[in-house]
Amino acid sequence: MNANIKEIAKRANVSIATVSRALSGQNNVREETKKHILKIARQLNYNPNLLARNFVKGKSNIIGLILPDISDEFFSEIIKSIDDTSFISGYFTMVISSHKNRSLVESINTMMNSGIAGGFILLVPFMNSEIEKALKSERVPFVIISGDSELGDYDIITIDNYNAAYNAVKFLADNGYKKIAHIAGPDENNDAALRREGFLNACTKLKLETKKSWIVKADFTLESGERAANLILKQKERPEVIFAANDMTAIGCYNAASKLGLKIPDDIAIIGFDDVLISQYVSPPLTTIKVDTETIGKTAAEKLIQKMTQTEKLKPQTIKISTELVIRNSC
């Protein structure tokens, strides 16, 4: 059985109100009394009942984290970063992933209405009217982590996909590449769409050669990358470099190249996106664009906590997290 403030009050010979004040670090309690109370609390190994506290305060110090149905490196780092940041400000992180048994909308509704979370962070690759509707009540504050900064009038933390892609292509141009292909991600994924847009605009602006048959869609998996690379590399005219929408796709290109007897980067150069762990270990190490997951998580948590603590409503804000080109040996 855990001790409670009533018990402490009895032993310290004061009222529960004084105990509450002493323990929650308020200043309107005599130094001596405070010390006495704290001592007894320590003796009893007292821990405040957070459920009671959250309940009576009408708000929770739990931050919900809604994840879509995928598990990858990216998420475990985001989770960690959010948990780190939340903890420092006295919050807990609750994970609620969506999957066959629970839809994203259901997760949002739970976070929004059960009172269990004081705010939440929503990771979504896309937006639709169902989600939009679930978010409308705004009963508890939230922020969104997404590849798309144009989802609507929300607080959004986003990767600067467009500029990252643009600059990657610029880097390739600066290094003398002229003929460039792209393996895109799934259509409905906003990160993918923006990377593709950045690629296309850079090609036009920088006068690089590309063509329809060099732009192949894949779905972020290694296998789809290999398939797509095959389609590109078996054409009569071959590009000098492939810009893959993510690292796994890029590694798929490695496989395709290897099977076709093409040397990287001499016969075909490759650049990826994400900088996943493997990228530095493939051979040759993959040049890619590093996404700073730690900053993303940290920024999202900080923004959310800001919203949770301040009363006046601020205008929704989009924060773009910049990326970094990691130059290795694949181009």
Next chain:
Amino acid sequence: MNANIKEIAKRANVSIATVSRALSGQNNVREETKKHILKIARQLNYNPNLLARNFVKGKSNIIGLILPDISDEFFSEIIKSIDDTSFISGYFTMVISSHKNRSLVESINTMMNSGIAGGFILLVPFMNSEIEKALKSERVPFVIISGDSELGDYDIITIDNYNAAYNAVKFLADNGYKKIAHIAGPDENNDAALRREGFLNACTKLKLETKKSWIVKADFTLESGERAANLILKQKERPEVIFAANDMTAIGCYNAASKLGLKIPDDIAIIGFDDVLISQYVSPPLTTIKVDTETIGKTAAEKLIQKMTQTEKLKPQTIKISTELVIRNSC
């Protein structure tokens, strides 16, 4: 503002007790009344206040998940699997990772004493007296996921490290290998210790040749694996195969072999442990031991929920999750 049972009671012209009973699906309420109440609840878009419910029931439907300070593939899969399983039984998953700002012991204490979690799952690679002490109160039920099944008198979900290692060596023996080396994990890591023990016993039993200089310690990282492999492969007498304590170490061996001009598996064969994502993509694909993270998470969550729901105290149980040899081309 969320509706509450008081409001529903008023509109339905019944007492809050009846509303509570109707909503929590108890049978001692007239069918007609129940329907009426549910209808009004739906109209008001009522969601029970989980904080209040948990608080008054004196137990929480939140499952805490305490993670050590590492982020890898393994964890994100475990988290997902636990969350999946918990959700089906009506529980939430709260992640609390340990790191520079918060020690493992502190995490345990929070879970144990704040009332915020009704139970927790502890992932620990080792046990010490501090942790032991924190666990002693047993104020809330918990289970442990660990490589060591001999941590103490706890409910433990564990990988069958010893037998997995033993069988891996047996597999090598069956395939004609006679001279075998081992790159071990850190001393204080129990998974590592058991794998090493399985290796040693198998060598003795199956009369395989190994020696002290062929057993080198590393720390589960790729770099340490490369270093260790170098120490082994540069000796006058070279083993035929290296059993690495985990896949990352094994991939370190790949690097060392490649730099020494040794062909895998002809000059030196390699076997790993874990079956991380990369393993199937390195060249040649790595033969390794697959750890079924999904089953681990599921089993842990189910065991915990069982403990949380039943009153009588059962004898602590150790559940060993078996592994599976994934034969690829590295030996």
Next chain:
DNA sequence: AATCATTATGTAAACGTTTACATTCAATTA
């Protein structure tokens, strides 16, 4: 010494649920 301002402490209500116990009402039995 009397008044006022300030600080410390106490009293009691409030948060939204669940649930033990009490009550009512109708149906069944003697």
Next chain:
DNA sequence: TAATTGAATGTAAACGTTTACATAATGATT
């Protein structure tokens, strides 16, 4: 018909905390 049972519903307390308001104690100012 009276007594008994059982189901449906109501009443009110309880959970542990915070906090508005009331009161008491202290110190400062006249």
